[in-house]
Amino acid sequence: MEINKLFQEWDELLRVEWERILRESPLIQLVMSGHSDRALFAQYLMETFHYTAHNAKNQALVIQRLKDSSPDQIRYMKFCLTHALEEAGHELMALHDLNALGHSFTPHDLPDPLPETQTLIDHIYEVSTTGSPYRRLGYSYWAESSYGYFGSVLQAIAQQMKLTPSMMTFFVAHGSIDEGHFNDIKRVISEQVRSQADFDAIRETMLSTLRATEKMLLGVHRKYQQSRGA
Numbered sequence: 001m002e003i004n005k006l007f008q009e010w011d012e013l014l015r016v017e018w019e020r021i022l023r024e025s026p027l028i029q030l031v032m033s034g035h036s037d038r039a040l041f042a043q044y045l046m047e048t049f050h051y052t053a054h055n056a057k058n059q060a061l062v063i064q065r066l067k068d069s070s071p072d073q074i075r076y077m078k079f080c081l082t083h084a085l086e087e088a089g090h091e092l093m094a095l096h097d098l099n100a101l102g103h104s105f106t107p108h109d110l111p112d113p114l115p116e117t118q119t120l121i122d123h124i125y126e127v128s129t130t131g132s133p134y135r136r137l138g139y140s141y142w143a144e145s146s147y148g149y150f151g152s153v154l155q156a157i158a159q160q161m162k163l164t165p166s167m168m169t170f171f172v173a174h175g176s177i178d179e180g181h182f183n184d185i186k187r188v189i190s191e192q193v194r195s196q197a198d199f200d201a202i203r204e205t206m207l208s209t210l211r212a213t214e215k216m217l218l219g220v221h222r223k224y225q226q227s228r229g230a
Helices: 003-024 026-032 038-052 055-065 071-087 091-100 115-129 137-143 147-160 169-192 196-227
Strands: none
Touching: 003 026, 003 147, 003 169, 003 196, 026 038, 026 147, 026 196, 038 091, 038 115, 038 169, 038 196, 055 071, 055 115, 071 169, 091 169, 115 137, 115 196, 137 169, 137 196
C-alpha cells in the first residue's frame, strides 16, 4: 500500500465530512450568521474541558493492547505515553478561557458533561481499550488536523464575540502544537501499521469519533438554546 496515497484518500474523506458538518451544524451556522453571545462559547468550553480531561488517560490505556516486546510495539508504546504526557492538563486551558469570560469555575464545580459529550468520551475509551491497538490513531488523525477545517469558525467566534488571544488559549496553543502532532501521527502510521485490518480500524475510528464530536456540537447548541428559553 502506498502510504501517501492513503493519507490523500483520508484527507479527502475528512474534507468532505468537515464541509458537511460546517454546512449542516446548527451551532456552526449560528456562529457564521454573526452570533456574538459569549454564553455559546462558554457552553462549548465546558464540554471541551470534559472530553479533553480524558484524552491523556485514554491515550495511555492503548498500551494495554500491546502484547509483545517487539521493536515496533516498544516504539508505539513510547509514542502513546509521550503523547499522553503532552496532552495532560490541556483541559485547564479550556477552564482558563471559560473563566476569562467572567466565570469562576473550578474543575469540581463545572456542570456534568452533556449526554452527547459523555457518549464521545465513552466511545474514545472503547476505541482505546478494544480491538486494534492502532484504532485510536484515527481519532488523533482528524483531531490534530482539525484547525485546517475549523479555523474559520474560530476566527468568526473571536471577531464577533470580541475575544482576545488570552481568552482563547486552548485554541491558540493547540493551533501551534497540533501541526507537529499530526506529523507524528502520520510517521507512526507510516512506520508501524502493517495490516489492512489496522488501516481499516484507523479509518473507521476517524469517522466514528468525528461524527460523535459532531453530535456533541448538536448537544452544545441544544443546551444553549434551552438556556435562552428557545
